[in-house]
Amino acid sequence: MAPQLKKVPACGPAPEPRQEPDLRPVEGSDADEELALLAKAVGHPARVQILRLLVRREACVCGDIVDELPLAQSTVSQHLKVLKEAGLIRGEIDGPRVCYCIEPRTLRRLKSLVGSL
Amino acid sequence: MAPQLKKVPACGPAPEPRQEPDLRPVEGSDADEELALLAKAVGHPARVQILRLLVRREACVCGDIVDELPLAQSTVSQHLKVLKEAGLIRGEIDGPRVCYCIEPRTLRRLKSLVGSL
DNA sequence: CGCGTCCATCGTAGATAGCCGATTCCATGG
DNA sequence: CCATGGAATCGGCTATCTACGATGGACGCG
Numbered sequence: 001m002a003p004q005l006k007k008v009p010a011c012g013p014a015p016e017p018r019q020e021p022d023l024r025p026v027e028g029s030d031a032d033e034e035l036a037l038l039a040k041a042v043g044h045p046a047r048v049q050i051l052r053l054l055v056r057r058e059a060c061v062c063g064d065i066v067d068e069l070p071l072a073q074s075t076v077s078q079h080l081k082v083l084k085e086a087g088l089i090r091g092e093i094d095g096p097r098v099c100y101c102i103e104p105r106t107l108r109r110l111k112s113l114v115g116s117l
Numbered sequence: 118m119a120p121q122l123k124k125v126p127a128c129g130p131a132p133e134p135r136q137e138p139d140l141r142p143v144e145g146s147d148a149d150e151e152l153a154l155l156a157k158a159v160g161h162p163a164r165v166q167i168l169r170l171l172v173r174r175e176a177c178v179c180g181d182i183v184d185e186l187p188l189a190q191s192t193v194s195q196h197l198k199v200l201k202e203a204g205l206i207r208g209e210i211d212g213p214r215v216c217y218c219i220e221p222r223t224l225r226r227l228k229s230l231v232g233s234l
Numbered sequence: 235c236g237c238g239t240c241c242a243t244c245g246t247a248g249a250t251a252g253c254c255g256a257t258t259c260c261a262t263g264g
Numbered sequence: 265c266c267a268t269g270g271a272a273t274c275g276g277c278t279a280t281c282t283a284c285g286a287t288g289g290a291c292g293c294g
């Protein structure tokens with residue numbers, strides 16, 4: 001049959017199954033800046049909700065996020081942009097839609113930085 | 118005369134040596150809100166620096182924080198207020214000075230919430 | 235008492251964040 | 265080709281953040 005005619009979600013849940021140790025330091029002014037940047041991105045309930053959505057579903061949802069949140073489409077799009085700029089999520093064009101998924105590396109990085117406190 | 122003339126730092130490093138498990142859930146809309154609030158408080162480099170300072174020194178520093186940061190005293194005071202309102206630090210009056218220290222419970226809570234992502 | 239120290243708060247100004255409706259962009263489907 | 269629908273961006277408004285100097289209150293010392 002066709003190679004894939006199903007809903008292959010464009011951005012897979014695990015493009016890197018083996019976890020690199022992430023050599024960057026968790027302290028120092030650079031790390032402080034990085035932690036502040038990531039924390040700021042997480043520092044809004046809607047964005048936490050989006051992150052949770054994307055973590056929960058291994059697959060990446062697209063505009064379903066808009067339906068899930070009590071916010072206008074444009075507002076959700078802005079929150080997605082913030083998360084994307086922080087490197088916490090990734091968006092890929094999947095045909096007519098856009099597919100978002102978490103960036104596990106950055107999420108792990110955030111956990112490391114918070115854990116270092 | 119003076120009950121204690123030693124430099125007892127007013128807020129000890131461990132007022133609760135045994136760690137309660139913290140029964141609150143790490144998911145749900147309440148948890149999302151809580152995580153967003155804490156993350157927002159951490160979402161500034163100066164505040165990350167302050168937290169690091171207070172974690173590093175088990176003892177609580179007071180206005181030394183001002184000397185440590187390249188900011189005006191009033192600005193530092195505001196950052197301290199933000200952290201205090203988030204419950205991440207605690208301030209106690211220690212004679213003529215004010216003594217700040219981290220609130221280990223809240224910090225642990227933050228780690229739990231971030232870890233749940 | 236009067237002074238100096240330490241810290242919080244006030245007032246202000248500029249920047250940023252959050253929200254929305256309206257518009258634009260763009261890949262598909264007809 | 266144009267039409268459609270999902271998504272990003274624009275414009276504008278309000279609210280919050282960040283920073284600072286200045287003011288004010290609490291405390292200990294001389």
